[in-house]
Structure formats: C-alpha cells, structure tokens
Amino acid sequence: MIYLDNAATTLKKPPCVGEAMLRALQTLGNSSRGTHTGALDAAHTVYGARCALAEFFHCPRPDHVIFTSNITESLNIALSGLLGPGDRAVSTDLEHNSVLRPLYRLAAERGVGVDFVPADRQGRVDYEDFERLLRPETKLIVCTHASNLTGNVVDIKHVGEIAHARGALLVVDAAQTAGTRPIDMQAQGIDVLCFTGHKGLMGPQGTGGLCIREGVEIKPFKVGGTGVQSYSETQPEQYPTRLEAGTLNGHGIAGLSAAVGYLKELGTEAVEAKEAALTRRFREGVASIPGVTVYGDFSGEHAGIVALNLRDYDSGEVSDALSEDYGIATRPGAHCAPRMHEALGTKEQGAVRFSFSWFTTEEEVDAAIRALRELASDAR
Amino acid sequence: MREKTLRTVVSFHTTTDALAVETHCAAHGVPGRLIPLPTIISAGCGMCWSAPDEAREAVLAAVRDAGVDAEGVYQMLL
Structure with missing residues (x-):
C-alpha cells in the first residue's frame, strides 16, 4: 500500500x-x-x-x-x-x-x-x-x-x-x-x-x-x-x-x-522541508492533468496536504479507484470540515485528500501522479 | 516492621511536583526517595519525598530550585 x-x-x-x-x-x-x-x-x-x-x-x-x-x-x-x-x-x-x-x-x-x-x-x-x-x-x-x-x-x-x-x-x-x-x-x-x-x-x-x-x-x-x-x-x-x-x-x-x-x-525543520518538497512535487505533477482541480493556496506556507477533484466525479469513487486499482490510500468526502467545503464549493462532491509524511517517498508521490493521470485518461 | 529513623518529609500538591523534585534531587546528589504519603500527614493517597533528617536543608533547597511549591514539610520518625 x-x-x-x-x-x-x-x-x-x-x-x-x-x-x-x-x-x-x-x-x-x-x-x-x-x-x-x-x-x-x-x-x-x-x-x-x-x-x-x-x-x-x-x-x-x-x-x-x-x-x-x-x-x-x-x-x-x-x-x-x-x-x-x-x-x-x-x-x-x-x-x-x-x-x-x-x-x-x-x-x-x-x-x-x-x-x-x-x-x-x-x-x-x-x-x-x-x-x-x-x-x-x-x-x-x-x-x-x-x-x-x-x-x-x-x-x-x-x-x-x-x-x-x-x-x-x-x-x-x-x-x-x-x-x-x-x-x-x-x-x-x-x-x-x-x-x-x-x-x-x-x-x-x-x-x-x-x-x-x-x-x-x-x-x-x-x-x-x-x-x-x-x-x-x-x-x-x-x-x-x-x-x-x-x-x-x-x-x-x-x-x-x-x-x-x-x-x-x-529536527522538525527537516520534516517540514521534506513534506514541502513532496507537496510541491505532487501539486506540480497533477497540475497539468486535464480535469484535475486542486484546492487551496500554494503561494505561502503549506502543510503536507493536497486536496483535489477529478472532473465532477464523486470523491469517494476516485478514492476507491485509487485504493482498489493502485493500492493508494487517500481520504475522500468531507474530512469533518463542513465550513471549509462550503467555502470551496465542494459540499456535494467532497474532495480527495493526499497527505504526506516524513516516511513518504518521491517514488510514492510519482506513483500517485501516474495513477491520477490514468484515471483522468479513463474519464475521457 | 523496620526500625524508625528521623526523616524530613515533603508532601506535594501533584505527582508532577513530586517527580520534578525527585529529578532535581537525583541530578544534584540530594538523598531521599519517593514514598507513599504517610497517613499522619494526610489520609488518602499520594507520594512524598522522604530523606534523612540531616539532609533537610539540601532537600528544601532542591524543592525551591525545582520551582515547586511544597504542600508541607515535616519531621517525623519513619
């Protein structure tokens, strides 16, 4: 996984x-x-x-x-x-x-x-x-x-x-x-x-x-x-x-x-730097995939989290496909953050959240990008 | 039962205070150890620092230096 x-x-x-x-x-x-x-x-x-x-x-x-x-x-x-x-x-x-x-x-x-x-x-x-x-x-x-x-x-x-x-x-x-x-x-x-x-x-x-x-x-x-x-x-x-x-x-x-x-x-600074690098790699990797919408502001400080949607697909379906077909664990739905979803306009669709840790590797991030690219391609 | 000797005993408001004093005493070579709170001090449970009475001043200094507000200081045969 x-x-x-x-x-x-x-x-x-x-x-x-x-x-x-x-x-x-x-x-x-x-x-x-x-x-x-x-x-x-x-x-x-x-x-x-x-x-x-x-x-x-x-x-x-x-x-x-x-x-x-x-x-x-x-x-x-x-x-x-x-x-x-x-x-x-x-x-x-x-x-x-x-x-x-x-x-x-x-x-x-x-x-x-x-x-x-x-x-x-x-x-x-x-x-x-x-x-x-x-x-x-x-x-x-x-x-x-x-x-x-x-x-x-x-x-x-x-x-x-x-x-x-x-x-x-x-x-x-x-x-x-x-x-x-x-x-x-x-x-x-x-x-x-x-x-x-x-x-x-x-x-x-x-x-x-x-x-x-x-x-x-x-x-x-x-x-x-x-x-x-x-x-x-x-x-x-x-x-x-x-x-x-x-x-x-x-x-x-x-x-x-x-x-x-x-x-x-x-050193917490080392963790912060690694998660920031993984987050940047993932966000830049998915940014060019047709049909992907990324939420949030990446111009300033950012935690190791990227939430997105694929076209108008139910976030639960996308997350399930990532899990079943690619063995990638993500979190769909509302994330216990109802006001945030309302502000983003994602109350109905939810979002698929990818979140990284000190133990996440660049290879794992790249695999997630490839999986999303394939799912987006299938969606066409 | 064991033979009783004169001891200086310090009681605390919290276990955290007791541990802070124990840590300070260990670091500075102040004698004593944590024991159950004698009922003569207070009914109920808790722990206190018990040291030979001749170490009284060193113990009180350790309590002060650890930043702990002792609940009580006693001299007793234990």
Whole structure:
C-alpha cells in the first residue's frame, strides 16, 4: 500500500515508538498510584514525556502539559473550560468539527456567542476579519494552525497578536502541524496549544494533550481519581492534575515520548522541508492533468496536504479507484470540515485528500501522479 | 516492621511536583526517595519525598530550585 492519508493518522512510525510501547506494556504500573517500582516507572515515563513535550513546544512549565486521549478531547477541555455564559469566541471557516461542534454546543447550552472568519474560494482568511469580529466580550480566538483539507497554514503569530491586543486568548488546533512544523508557544503567542499524538508527532493513537501558558485557568471537563488529595470532594486545583482525571494512557504516552525524542533528533525543520518538497512535487505533477482541480493556496506556507477533484466525479469513487486499482490510500468526502467545503464549493462532491509524511517517498508521490493521470485518461 | 529513623518529609500538591523534585534531587546528589504519603500527614493517597533528617536543608533547597511549591514539610520518625 502507498499510504497517503497521513493527515488522518501517520501509519508508518519510527521503530522506537513500538519498542517503547511494548516495553511499557510489559513493565509499567499505574502512574501516580503508589510508589512501588512499577508505579514509579510509570510516573517517570509520564513525567519524562511532559518534559519532552514542554521542550518541544516551548511550553514554559512541564506541569502545564496535560495528557488527553486525542486532540478532540483537548479542544473540548480548552473550550468548555474557558467559555461561559456571556462570552464570545472567534473562529474560522477552516476548522475541523473538533473545534466546530464544541463551539456549537457551547452556543446552544451556555449561550456563548461565536463569530467565524470567512474563507475565500482558495481557503484563505483575511486577517482583518479577526480584528473586525473581536468584541469586548470575546474571550478567545480558536484557530487551526493549518487546514486539514487544503493544507493552508494560518499565521498563528499574527492571530495571537490580534487577540492579545484586544485582551483575548489564542487557542490553537495544531492537529496538522504538531511534529511537522516548528511550534514555539512563547514566540508565537499561543495561550493554549492543543495537539494530537498520532499524526505528525508519529506517536500512537489514543494520545494527545494541551500545553497551557502560565496564568491561563481552564475549568476541568471531567473529574475523578487523581492519586492525590483523595478526601477532597473537588478536583485538585493544580495543573496537570486539575485536567487529568482517571488513569493516563501510560503505554501510549511511552510511545509518544519516544516519537518526540525521534523528532527532536531529526529536527522538525527537516520534516517540514521534506513534506514541502513532496507537496510541491505532487501539486506540480497533477497540475497539468486535464480535469484535475486542486484546492487551496500554494503561494505561502503549506502543510503536507493536497486536496483535489477529478472532473465532477464523486470523491469517494476516485478514492476507491485509487485504493482498489493502485493500492493508494487517500481520504475522500468531507474530512469533518463542513465550513471549509462550503467555502470551496465542494459540499456535494467532497474532495480527495493526499497527505504526506516524513516516511513518504518521491517514488510514492510519482506513483500517485501516474495513477491520477490514468484515471483522468479513463474519464475521457 | 523496620526500625524508625528521623526523616524530613515533603508532601506535594501533584505527582508532577513530586517527580520534578525527585529529578532535581537525583541530578544534584540530594538523598531521599519517593514514598507513599504517610497517613499522619494526610489520609488518602499520594507520594512524598522522604530523606534523612540531616539532609533537610539540601532537600528544601532542591524543592525551591525545582520551582515547586511544597504542600508541607515535616519531621517525623519513619
């Protein structure tokens, strides 16, 4: 299989990830549940991962790195823990349902006001719209770092400056960029960084988290066992315990920590450069194929994603033909990004998304271009 | 049971704080280890740093240098 669905999850992981997980499965007890050897091994593993992620994302404090099961949980925790009645939030048409649905629910259940920065037909935002939509009641801007459909990268630092100038927070959805582009919470003015472990970070599924700037107070989304302050009727106030009820995914976190170590050695800049080269090669390769429409703006920074359609064909049919006839894995349909598809005018057709990773080769990209050329030829 | 000796014991708000102090102590040769929180300090669960009482000042310095706000500092026979 030629795997070009890395925006959904990276299938090929560094060998150290599986090795760390197997070792963890065979040796770890439960973190923060006692001090016998197995429990302490788990606690050390989790703490090591916090420190590694804090360094990786330039989060000032390891105890402000919170582990979750995925970025959807991270975003739910951040948004429901920050927004209350009377508050407003600004978001964009680029967002995934992991941002949209929590916002829609908060609007329905708590009366939170939500304003959306529109996207144009190339999936671009106008940064002046952020300024236009900010009101005194706006508590935060929640914004993706890169569209999971077009791959367009948002200038997060600029958005942060706009938010902070008006007293609002910046919450970033880094689902498509964590591990594949350098992220510096401090330099980019990110107040809450939400990440997932299983995409660009190349860790296992079931891992993710939030990095929180010091002074940002998020109310707990869930409460329960923490291994500390057990006779208190309320969740402990201190991070990370405040937001981590229940047993952590120690085995997954061990794998994620190994993946972060691998990326640290590799250098995120190297991953970014390779994915940019593969993306450019693919886009230029398909640009001349009759009947192919590519979506997005490639004039600026871009994630390793290219979405396209072949004539007016159902994106699911094209993706299925790529899989069945060529062994190429892509993602058709709506990509959980309804507002983005509406902006692009692809609500009915969907789109076929090709997405690359550190382990994708030029030969695989060329094979995908050849397959599309043949399918386009058949379409005639 | 084991013979009791005088110990300096530091309790924490979170396990992460306890691990931060353990890491700092290990790096700087400060004696002690993590143990279950004695019930005389608090009912419930959790972990604390236990060190020979003569290392009290070094332990307190380590807690401070690790940037940790200790929940409590105790002297007790353990």
